[in-house]
Amino acid sequence: MRSHSLAQTQPNAYLPHEAEVVKFVQESKTIYTLYLRFTDPLVHANYMYDPGQFNMLYLHGVGEVPISIVSDPEHEDLLIHTINRVGRVTRGLAAVSEGQRLGVRGPYGRGWPLREAEGQDVVIVSGGLGCAPVVSVINYMIRRRERFGRFTIVQKVKHVDEFIWPERYERWQQVPDTTVLVAATQGAENWRWQVSPRIKVMEEVKVHTERTIAMICGPEGFMASAAEHLIGQGVPAASIYMSTERNMQCAVGHCGHCQFGPTFICKEGPVYAYPRIKPLLNIRGF
Amino acid sequence: MAASRDIAIRVPVLARVEGEGGLEIDIHDGRIRDLKLRIFEPPRFFEKLVEGRDHTEVPDLVARICGICPVAYQMSAVHALEGIFGIDPGPWVRAMRRVFYCGEWLESHNLHIHLLAAPDYFGYASVLELAGEYPEEVRRGLRLQRLGNDILRLFGGRSVHPVGARVGGFHHAPGMEQVAQLRAELRDALPLAEALVQWTASLALPHHSQEFVSVALRHGQEYPFNEGRLVASDGLDIPIDAYEEHFTEEHLAHSTALHGRYHGSPYLVGPLARVNLNWDRLPAQVRGNAERAGVVFPSDNMFHSIIARAIEVHFALVEALRVLDDYALPDRPYVEAIPRAGVGFGCTEAPRGMLWQRWETDGEGRIRAARIVPPTSQNQPRMEEDLRLSLEALGLEHSDDSLRLRAEMVIRNYDPCISCATHFLKLQTRRS
Amino acid sequence: MIPTAARPTLAIHKFSSCDGCQLALLNLGEGLLDLARMVDIRHFVEAGPMDEEASVDIALVEGCISTAEEAERIRRVRANSRYLIAIGACATSGGVQALRNLHDAGAWTADIYAHPQYIDVLANATSLADRVRVDCELYGCPVNGHQVLAAVRSLLSGVTPLNDRDKLCAECKRRHNVCVMVARGLPCMGPVTATGCGVLCPTLGRDCYGCYGPAENVNSAALGRQLEAEGMSKEARAGRFLFIHSNAPEFASGGSSGED
């Protein structure tokens, strides 16, 4: 699954390719999924990526945004992006219709350590709405269930409304040797999962620490405390990976916006091993 | 039609004038009993705002009186202040100020002719409709207007509230290349301006002569922009500092603008007044083209204002070219001002007419007092008078709608700038 | 936001102002005709169309609120508009008119007008946002017509307009100007003023006077101290800040550090 970036084979990495919105799915009030196909069949056929890499999506006349690829490179023909509507471009994209054309360039960055995870117990932790990229990782691993050890899936939300894919979590609960832990800070009627303040739910994670790999996605403070919990349980820091986010304008390491201390997230990230970014993770301003 | 009907015509907001004004006419027994051109722009206290400010801030501050003719406000003010400080900025600055002024006339006059006035003569509500039927004419107008903006930008960076003027001259001298490029464009536009004059003369303008006094600047050799004596068609000929001896302003309930009077009566300022009084100062090629259009100046038909405006568009192009043909970079585009206390006067010809100002500074060059008399408030009594005469001449028996339309047309013909008009004066305590 | 299907409607309203922002639109030339093709202009008194009470998708509002009538009218405009854009200094901070807030306008009226009873003004001239919810503010005295078109374009694309509040200095350097403050000691407001004008003043060799209003994250006190260090009086320093946008909070302190 050697990633062979499109951007590397073309002379101008800044130039998007035209892609068509084949399908649009509204997942929740603010979250939607775009299914894309490059209009040039050759481009589509040659486009290869790793899970966890991202693309720059361009909405005509508005702008570009970095969005993770959530499709499974081996099982899905279309490029899938799940997007939270937060600002200009993501709002504009929320209004696209099927058949509409966008610009796409990528893939960029380094994704989840899926090869490293083979044969290991896997803990996947997500916080708040930052869960889209991990959903694709979970799907990816469930499709290849035999290659991995024990699964623990943790999802923490502040409010129950943020928990948007209950049926998926219920389905994953049925997968052999899999634990699903969901907790909300504030509960509500009919909430069948846990209610717990802060990130206490992590205490219930039971793993074979010496052969565990963890993947975390969410706000930085959340990721740091989840990581510390795991370390407290004996998981080596180097086996904990997390996905970071910074403003990104070029995605090819030139524009300087995604600096995170010594690294550029678009080149080295967005997924990092915890020790690489730990020194700056909780310091305001980096 | 019953001559005795009572008619009340209310035009709450006048379209296609700058700023907001309204009109109220009461007709009783076949006579106009009451007629008010209401200017209800909120007062903006400019003369007060400038008090205590440094003289260097004046050009930027007075520009804000009016977005349409900021240059005029700047020019009258800098002349007055230079008078106080005893500065002569020299021939380069004087020449470039004329070009700067040409820019403002081109911009303002073309805006008025095409966007504000012309739709009236074709029965359209706006230029957007006019452009549908007369795309070439409208495009010609927009191009001439843009040339005006280009000149303003060359000296001042932008056409609204340009930033290039200062007491003593300009902050920056345009480069040779930019000037050469502008010159080429001005030259290309000459035929457009000539055609524009012919076109305005061919419009179905009402024929109606009136008696009125024209007032404008007059200069020994030039068509007036920034210098000269104040003259009137009744023979008045005074230096600008004598203005207050002959002209007064009144504050009426229905208007936040003051009403200007000359020896107690209404008078006219603006393009028609200027052309009437300075026909002989127009270059031969401008006069020749106007004569071909078949209109004779001085004219007592107020509706010839639009032709006068077109003639001034033509003049502005010719004048800008004349000055710029000898363009050279100066050593410095301004002379340094050394402030001192005093009183100074500035009077220049804004697109809408003579704009008179009086400034007083302290020893550090801070403003003690200012008085600003914009053209629209000077024209206001004349407009009301014209409305009475024009509507009566049209015949008050006409329908309300046609009376209203004619009334609006009469007002627009003056190109009133209502925002300007509300800068009122500081009433002079010295006046008797 | 505005759907792209039907031709959206637009109104341009005027409050206390010099008309310069509307003129910036009238000066767009062909751009204005393009605008009329893209949107249905329902109310634009200066250009002709008149329907003050029209319900519209986009309202561009010029001018500040300085009378009771205006305070009432802006409420109606708000109610009739889906997306309200304040254009220009007057609408966004009160503009030059707000200078009178620093004084007693009532006394001024009495002082100036022969019949002050004819004059109805509020004690303070204020921005639109002080009265109603405003969806987007375009600073600038006047606004740049292209800025307005870009905002309308964004709305047509279904997204919020951008609002660049970077400091003028950034754009000044992009234009390769020589800094008038460092090289000539002029009291430039660039370091506290937002971009948008195209760096007119320093490009013409003079100091910026702040007509685009405060940039984001400004340090007016530090600039004020620097102006004094370069020889300005306290009074003159305050005047630099209390000018076109005197009522904008970041400038209202007059660039003083609070000690004076």
Added chain:
Amino acid sequence: MERFLPTAQFQRLINLLRRDGYDCVGPRVRDGAIVYGPLERVEELPVGWHDEQRPGHYRLARGSGRRFFDWANGPEALKPLTFASREVLWTVVRDGQGSLRFCEEVPEVRPTAVIGVRACDIAAMHLQDQHFGYREYQDPYYNRRRRALFLVAVDCARPASTCFCHSTGDGPAAHAGFDIALTELDDGFIARARSERGRDLLAELPTTEVTPDHHAAAGAQHDAAVAAQTRRLAGRNLKASLFAHLDHPEWDAVAGRCLSCGNCTAVCPTCFCHSVGDTTELDGRRSTHHRQWDSCFSAGHSYMHSFVVRDQTVLRYRQWLTHKLGTWHDQYGRSGCVGCGRCLTWCPVGIDMVETANRICGGDGDAQP
């Protein structure tokens, strides 16, 4: 290859370059500063001009000297010639059917010879070469401009009070990265060629042997230039020290003075940050995608939909310094500062970056010069 070019023959250098198809660009006096501009005749150079620089202050004055390059760098480095302050990257047109056609807009560049480049700026350009020429993603815009350059360097003989290139190891003499370097003496120049085309050009010029006197004068001049630089950073690599002092009170002190205006980053020859944007025609058909210089002192630099990572000046200043003098070492194997002193001079409030850094690092900077 080293030859002596008499002053009287200096114009020949420009003539030959022009003959070979180069546009010549050189330092000129404009608006009270020395900046690059088109150059045809050597008299257009700032002959006899001197600069006076200190933090927040720059003034030019004309002396009676006859030298062409007797002044220190002005506000602009080579950066604007390679990394455009604003440029279009591509345009896109949407046709009637809704298809998008993307069109690359690579700049037309003409071969350009730059006369009078200083050592610090060449060093900075090499840093930017690393950045924009990053293995995987070449920047075609930068590269095209970069490759069009022919560089004629000049050793710095009269550093400003703000200069400290000697302490960063980048000057005052040019050592590498140019086609030809000149050492200006009273009667001419010692010219050294470093590239093939530089050697060819030098061979065509009417030069003479360099004499021992020339060498002696050049050496003395160099030593004096070094001695004139009293300012120095506390060490070549301040990373550890800066990160050890992230809560030093000096950060707040400097933030109290800093305008967060980004002038320092704009004049810095190594700063590369830029932002992108789209400008769309009103009818929505055509759109241009462009980029322009940005700065870590702007909100947009660290903006993330719901918040700004560096919302305060103190965080922005800290980002700039910890990156420039700290994490550049991780990214490019050296500090991002070449000692040109521009960020001191062109800071409108005269913040002295060197003093600030040294204060924060205290005695902790690594001691090597």
